[in-house]
Amino acid sequence: MNGISLLIIRDIKLSFRNGSEAIMSIIFFILAGMLFQFGLDPNSRVLTQIGGGIIWVIALLAAMLSLGRMFNNDYEDGSLEQYFLAPIPIVFVALAKAISHWLTTGIFLVVAAPLIALFYNLPNTILMPLVISMLLGTPTLSLIGSTGAALILGSRNSSVLIPLIVLPLYIPVLIFGSLAINSAVEGAEYNNFLMVLAGLFLIALALSPWATAAALRQAIE
Amino acid sequence: MLNFFANPNRFSRISAKVVPWFGGGTIILLIIGIYFSLFSSPPDYQQGNAVRIMYVHVPAAWTALACYVFIAIMSAISLIYKHPLADIACRSAAPLGVGFTIIVLATGSLWGKPTWGTWWVWDARLTSVLILLFLYLGHISLTHAFDSQDRGAKAAAVLALIGFINIPIIKFSVDWWNTLHQPASIARLDGPSIDTSMLVPLLLMALAFIFYFITMLLIRMRTELAVRKTHALKYKMGH
Numbered sequence A: 001m002n003g004i005s006l007l008i009i010r011d012i013k014l015s016f017r018n019g020s021e022a023i024m025s026i027i028f029f030i031l032a033g034m035l036f037q038f039g040l041d042p043n044s045r046v047l048t049q050i051g052g053g054i055i056w057v058i059a060l061l062a063a064m065l066s067l068g069r070m071f072n073n074d075y076e077d078g079s080l081e082q083y084f085l086a087p088i089p090i091v092f093v094a095l096a097k098a099i100s101h102w103l104t105t106g107i108f109l110v111v112a113a114p115l116i117a118l119f120y121n122l123p124n125t126i127l128m129p130l131v132i133s134m135l136l137g138t139p140t141l142s143l144i145g146s147t148g149a150a151l152i153l154g155s156r157n158s159s160v161l162i163p164l165i166v167l168p169l170y171i172p173v174l175i176f177g178s179l180a181i182n183s184a185v186e187g188a189e190y191n192n193f194l195m196v197l198a199g200l201f202l203i204a205l206a207l208s209p210w211a212t213a214a215a216l217r218q219a220i221e
Numbered sequence B: 001m002l003n004f005f006a007n008p009n010r011f012s013r014i015s016a017k018v019v020p021w022f023g024g025g026t027i028i029l030l031i032i033g034i035y036f037s038l039f040s041s042p043p044d045y046q047q048g049n050a051v052r053i054m055y056v057h058v059p060a061a062w063t064a065l066a067c068y069v070f071i072a073i074m075s076a077i078s079l080i081y082k083h084p085l086a087d088i089a090c091r092s093a094a095p096l097g098v099g100f101t102i103i104v105l106a107t108g109s110l111w112g113k114p115t116w117g118t119w120w121v122w123d124a125r126l127t128s129v130l131i132l133l134f135l136y137l138g139h140i141s142l143t144h145a146f147d148s149q150d151r152g153a154k155a156a157a158v159l160a161l162i163g164f165i166n167i168p169i170i171k172f173s174v175d176w177w178n179t180l181h182q183p184a185s186i187a188r189l190d191g192p193s194i195d196t197s198m199l200v201p202l203l204l205m206a207l208a209f210i211f212y213f214i215t216m217l218l219i220r221m222r223t224e225l226a227v228r229k230t231h232a233l234k235y236k237m238g239h
Helices: A005-016 A017-039 A045-065 A069-077 A079-085 A092-121 A126-151 A160-188 A191-219 B008-040 B049-081 B086-117 B124-143 B148-163 B166-176 B196-236
Strands: none
Touching: A005 A017, A005 A092, A005 B049, A017 A045, A017 A092, A045 A092, A045 A126, A045 A160, A069 A079, A069 A092, A069 A126, A069 A191, A079 A092, A079 A191, A092 A126, A092 A191, A126 A160, A126 B148, A160 A191, A160 B124, A160 B148, A191 B148, A191 B166, B008 B049, B008 B196, B049 B086, B049 B124, B049 B148, B049 B196, B086 B124, B086 B148, B086 B196, B124 B148, B124 B166
16 A cells, blocks of 8 residues: 555544544534524525525634644654655655545535535525535645645644634635535526636645645754 | 845845935935825826825835735745845835735725725725735744744745735736726736826836835844844853
């Protein structure tokens, strides 16, 4: 089995061992999705109008919550330096970390999103664009998030710094994701927004492992 | 030229001689520019005298973008050539960029209220300039977030290069999306479409802002170098 798969399996096993940390993001996603029902009138049309945007915003925040622990444990116990000594290029280590982050966080967000859509009285026509946009968007969030997490390794107040660095880079994904869902709610064409999301995913897939690798290299010096 | 300024003492000596010229030039250009903007240029046929906010808003926008491009270039030089002054240049320029971006957003709001009827709208250019502000703030926070100054500078350099994608988005957003902010009328392939009586004060104010940026940048860089020298001396003397 090659190095990337070994890394991904290791990370998934570790996140199953610390079960509570991994579940935190998905619990936050579901609870925050329910909160708007308590804040607003549950039967109103407002929920339908804002539902698409809200699902994407809380998906963003849920993805961001779990970024802090992506590299921190490895940085503190020295495994990060061992990654540099391994025969795999550090770029692929960064890619493997992003993939394992998506497999432990993002994929559950994709599964939970249609459930949250029930809370917002969204019509059934949005389920397809919702799932596709989340399938394209959440890996992008994991990739961009891995770069942000690598940049703040070893800093003093990293929990405050992560939102400040990562959220501006997340905004294009948020804009096109919620545009896709809102267009579907109105019954308009949404494929072009899904195409843009696919484009953003490909750009992140190509570029962010290199940026993460550069940031990790600085972290261990 | 890169290697010429690699010696911080030589940079401090030369910039000490140059700063008064840039400072004086800033003041002169500001006086001439403000005179031209407020008195010698015509009011707009539609907006009246509110158009004069443009003579602050547009040059500030150009300077904010130029500052980010400067930071991105210095970040690349710092990461590739490990030039000793490149990190100091980035660290000194970032707060200036924040200031100019805030001026752009504030004057834009003040101009938008009488002409568009709204303080703010989520069109592509306004949103991407707001993202530029957050990129600047993230850059400054990241620089100061580490106990080691070098680590902070290098992390911020990577962030600056990642955020560079925002600059073409800001520049071309008014061409790609047809929303509220007006399209480009000066930096176009066909040449400026603005009248000379308005172009002259605009360019004067832009030059004044650039001179101000250079003056402040050099002063801040020399201050930073002096601070580091002081720390090194204190460390050597055992404090």
